Amino acid sequence: MTDSIATDSIATVRRTAVQTEADRVSADLARRGVDVDAVRARYRQERDRRVRPDGATQYRRATGSFGYYAKDPYTPRTDREPVTTDVEVLVIGGGFGGLVTAARLRGHGVEDIRIMDEAGDFGGTWYWNRYPGIHCDIESYVYMPLLEEVGTVPRWRYAPGEEIRQHAMAIGRTFDLYRDTLFQTRATGLRWDEDDDVWTVETDRGDHFRARFVVTSSGTLTEPKLPGIPGIETFRGHTFHTSRWDYGYTGGTAEGGMTGLADKRVAVVGTGATGIQVVPFVARDAEHLFVFQRTPSTIGVRDNRPTDPAWAASLRPGWQRERQENFIRTVSGAPVDEDLTRDGWTATARIQRTMITGTVDERVDPAERERLDELLDLQHMTDVRARVDEVVEDPATAAALQPWYRYMCKRPAFSDRYLQAFNEPNVTLVDTADTGGITRMTETGVVVGDTEYPVDCVVFATGFEVGVSGVLSGSLPVHGRGGTMLLASWARGPRTLHGFTTHGFPNLFQLGPLQNANSVNFVHVLQDQADHIAELIRSARATGARYVEPTRDAEDAWAATIRATAIDNDAFRAGCTPGYYNREGTATTGNTSFGPGPVVFRDVLADWRAHRMDEVMVTT
Numbered sequence: 001m002t003d004s005i006a007t008d009s010i011a012t013v014r015r016t017a018v019q020t021e022a023d024r025v026s027a028d029l030a031r032r033g034v035d036v037d038a039v040r041a042r043y044r045q046e047r048d049r050r051v052r053p054d055g056a057t058q059y060r061r062a063t064g065s066f067g068y069y070a071k072d073p074y075t076p077r078t079d080r081e082p083v084t085t086d087v088e089v090l091v092i093g094g095g096f097g098g099l100v101t102a103a104r105l106r107g108h109g110v111e112d113i114r115i116m117d118e119a120g121d122f123g124g125t126w127y128w129n130r131y132p133g134i135h136c137d138i139e140s141y142v143y144m145p146l147l148e149e150v151g152t153v154p155r156w157r158y159a160p161g162e163e164i165r166q167h168a169m170a171i172g173r174t175f176d177l178y179r180d181t182l183f184q185t186r187a188t189g190l191r192w193d194e195d196d197d198v199w200t201v202e203t204d205r206g207d208h209f210r211a212r213f214v215v216t217s218s219g220t221l222t223e224p225k226l227p228g229i230p231g232i233e234t235f236r237g238h239t240f241h242t243s244r245w246d247y248g249y250t251g252g253t254a255e256g257g258m259t260g261l262a263d264k265r266v267a268v269v270g271t272g273a274t275g276i277q278v279v280p281f282v283a284r285d286a287e288h289l290f291v292f293q294r295t296p297s298t299i300g301v302r303d304n305r306p307t308d309p310a311w312a313a314s315l316r317p318g319w320q321r322e323r324q325e326n327f328i329r330t331v332s333g334a335p336v337d338e339d340l341t342r343d344g345w346t347a348t349a350r351i352q353r354t355m356i357t358g359t360v361d362e363r364v365d366p367a368e369r370e371r372l373d374e375l376l377d378l379q380h381m382t383d384v385r386a387r388v389d390e391v392v393e394d395p396a397t398a399a400a401l402q403p404w405y406r407y408m409c410k411r412p413a414f415s416d417r418y419l420q421a422f423n424e425p426n427v428t429l430v431d432t433a434d435t436g437g438i439t440r441m442t443e444t445g446v447v448v449g450d451t452e453y454p455v456d457c458v459v460f461a462t463g464f465e466v467g468v469s470g471v472l473s474g475s476l477p478v479h480g481r482g483g484t485m486l487l488a489s490w491a492r493g494p495r496t497l498h499g500f501t502t503h504g505f506p507n508l509f510q511l512g513p514l515q516n517a518n519s520v521n522f523v524h525v526l527q528d529q530a531d532h533i534a535e536l537i538r539s540a541r542a543t544g545a546r547y548v549e550p551t552r553d554a555e556d557a558w559a560a561t562i563r564a565t566a567i568d569n570d571a572f573r574a575g576c577t578p579g580y581y582n583r584e585g586t587a588t589t590g591n592t593s594f595g596p597g598p599v600v601f602r603d604v605l606a607d608w609r610a611h612r613m614d615e616v617m618v619t620t
């Protein structure tokens, strides 16, 4: 009884604190002349004018006659003999997920590891994306994995893509992972051999070999996508996707100096996180730049700066784990003594949780929490829109660059150069919101409504098929016990234990966002996943298990946990302007992330490993 009175009064205090803060923000907005109802109406209006009946089918894949857009412009293809030997662990994917898993396995004494990747070197997304201006928009000290193990500190607070790619290669060298790696190789089939308890592996190079364990980490932003613009195939000028930047045509490097553009009229299509980074660089080098925008991004302050050498010298062993931990806790809403990163991500942590899972205070009434979240969101978006007005000189351009939606409807972007580029005389913003994007393309240009913009080059910054690994798209068919196809066994939704393992598919481990926790620093999530998977493989080897495989019951229990904990953001997403976060405005398919977020998820895994890991170790 006394306890429940105490709990009630804590709840009252919290509710009051939430109400007080909401009232304070509300008063601030009123003082700034913001009419909450009018903004809500504007958000609905901006959403409605962009929703297209063709939804996610408006895009086309960079395959077939559009395969040119996905070709590797960086590494010439070399011939080699097919591989036929056996291997203990096959890791599919040479990005950070695959690299960290392999590095951890090396740490557990596993020597016989073969990594496979379609790219010509390590780096994953950082191999493919080398466009001018590319930077990581998460702080490099928490984003780049294994810094201490490799013995380096990034040179910039937000590292350029080339530094990150070089770091991926350094991980490869440090852990001796280049040995046996098969680059320029795509896995085309995995089949479980029940007689020998191994996976048989086939590739587009004619390889045919066997692996005891298979780990897939084939990425979530790998397949470039193109808008299905009528007439796109008729364009006779030069064209490419940002993830295959054609420096042969533009000249220069990711740092600029694109002398090939000096006499060119260039179109950049798309103003997401990529377009925002590309635009200032093309603006500097092209004769004229047309930026084709459908929905403006939020442009937060970047504040990039070189790493302070004195700070780097002061770092003590364990510093990176501590900083990563601090960042992930801060953005996930877990308690911290101090926010070490103090940037645009940590400052907006609370309003990010409308989309990305994390810890919420269950003692606060959900309606009160939502009221405060919406007001804080509105306050932040008011600042974002005010910044556009401050920076962009032409009022009509400034108005078109203002985002009218809640903060996490789109992936936030950060730049101290993007908005400024629109003050240059050689840069034109072409807003395509009312026409649902570009109307059509001709042999010589881009048409919006009735206006044709003649251009020499069209760069598509139009993103990727998000979250589609080879396993999920079916381009990597996986046949488990009894020849069952993984996708067929998932016909009514994914079935996993913790997102990693599936009944009927022994010794197969998948990294990625499915049925586990998520964070804006996804590489940290991958690092935790790699730790867990490496530990499972270590344990299987140590205990002499025949294979690792969860039971159906364990999968069902995990699915129930996901259902019970996943935050319900369907209504939030339904109110958003279209984009890949809401499947182009059509998605209310539910959330499949572990609700309490990555910090709690790690504890769940640690506890499971300590007490229940033997349940998946099949010995007979």
Ligand code: NDP
Binding pocket: 135, 136, 137, 138, 221, 227, 228, 229, 269, 270, 271, 272, 273, 274, 275, 292, 293, 294, 295, 411, 432, 436, 437, 438, 461, 462, 463, 464, 578, 579, 580
């Ligand atoms: P996005 O999918 O985020 O953006 C695609 C852009 O293309 C949008 O602005 C979209 O407009 C526009 N577009 C699509 N079709 C048309 C059309 N027919 N006409 C005009 N415009 C069109 O792709 P990005 O490559 O920008 O980003 C993908 C992801 O990559 C990010 O969300 C982020 O996760 C990651 N990334 C991470 C970075 C980092 O530093 N960590 C840096 C860059 C990217 P609309 O919004 O209206 O659909």
